[in-house]
Amino acid sequence: MEKKDPEVRMFNCTEQLSTALAEYVIENSDAAVKERGAFSVVLSGGNLIHLLRKLTKPPYVRMVDWSKWHVFWAEENIVPKKHPDSFYRQAKEAFLSKVPIKSANIFSVTLGVSAEKAMEDYEFSIRQVVRNRTVEASLSSDCPRFDLILLVLGEDGHVASLYPDHPLLNEESQWVACVASEGKESVTLTLPVINSAANVGIMATGSDVAKSVSMALGNPLPSGSMPAQMVSPRDGNLVWFVDGMAASLLPGHNEGEGSATSDS
Structure with missing residues (x-):
């Protein structure tokens, strides 16, 4: 299949971006619920939860079928x-606690255990929801086909916890992996x-x-020098x-300008 160019939507400020993001998430949620009766959304760190804040307020909060969300x-x-x-x-305090998503539909990474154990538990949880068809399986790979994954661009071009020139960028079989970077450990979804x-x-905000x-x-x-690419x-x-500074x-x-299409 021919690779599609990304769509690039540019906004003068993060306030405009936040509004457009709320509308984009609702559009994807509505489409998934209509098609399959469920919506699977994947969140990231950074300032994503702040950018999603509009979804917790009128009119947007009333436009979502929260009972069908799986996070x-x-x-x-x-x-x-x-x-x-x-x-x-961070997501619970600023977002999840303010909307009526079922607690059973929130699939967080286990904390208070080793990174290896957290990775294994999280991948097992995802495999279970694929097995029961809460999340579809991809037709072109054995991976889950989430309805929407929201990522944040890092200053060095990383997304999720996928860093430049890291061996993990070449991972082909694992769904979830452990990463150690700058003295910190994290669990991340892989590129497949x-x-x-x-x-x-992909959210990109600020001059950094x-x-x-x-x-x-x-x-x-x-390959590997710019994970976002x-x-x-x-x-x-x-x-x-992308906001104006970014x-x-x-x-x-x-x-x-409201939006544009990349030629990349």
């Missing part, structure tokens, strides 16, 4: 259960899983990621959400 994580820091760096804790999703959104945005959306780079759903769609180094960038 997963693209990454999680291996920290104590109540540690502020836990992405599950991310690229099996029906829809992937401007260089990585221009590189990721530019000409192909040596390796996100390319084989049978799905990729949309970048887009500042893109060719022909004009602040305030």
Whole structure:
């Protein structure tokens, strides 16, 4: 299948981006619920939960069939259960506790155990929901086909916990892996899983990621040097959400434009 170019939506500020993101998530949720009766969404760390805040407020909070949501994580820091760096804790406090998602439908990474044990438990949980068809299986791989995976671009071009030039970028069989970076351990979904999703959104905000945005959306780079450029759903769609500061180094960038399509 021919590789599709990503769609790049540019916004003057994060407020506009947040509104568009809420509408994008609702659109994907509605489509999945209509087609299959369930919606699987994968969250990340960074400022994603802050960007999703509109979904917890009117009118958006009333536009979602929350009972059909099944929530997963693209990454999680291996920290104590109540540690502020836990992405599950951040999501629970700012998002999940404010919307009526069933607790049984939230599939977080186990904390308070070793990274290896957390990885194994999380992959087992995902395999169970694929087996019972809560999450579809990809037709082109043995991976889960999540309805929507939301990622955040890091300053070095990483997404989830997939870092530049890391051996994990070449992983082909595991769904979940452990990563040690800068003295921290985390659990992450692998590229085969991310690229099996029906829809992937990458958030890029702030001037710190401007260089990585221009590189990721530019000409192909040596494999592994820019993990975000390796996100390319084989049978799905990729949309970048980029605010004005993050887009500042893109060719022909004009602040305030609502959307554009990348030629990359």
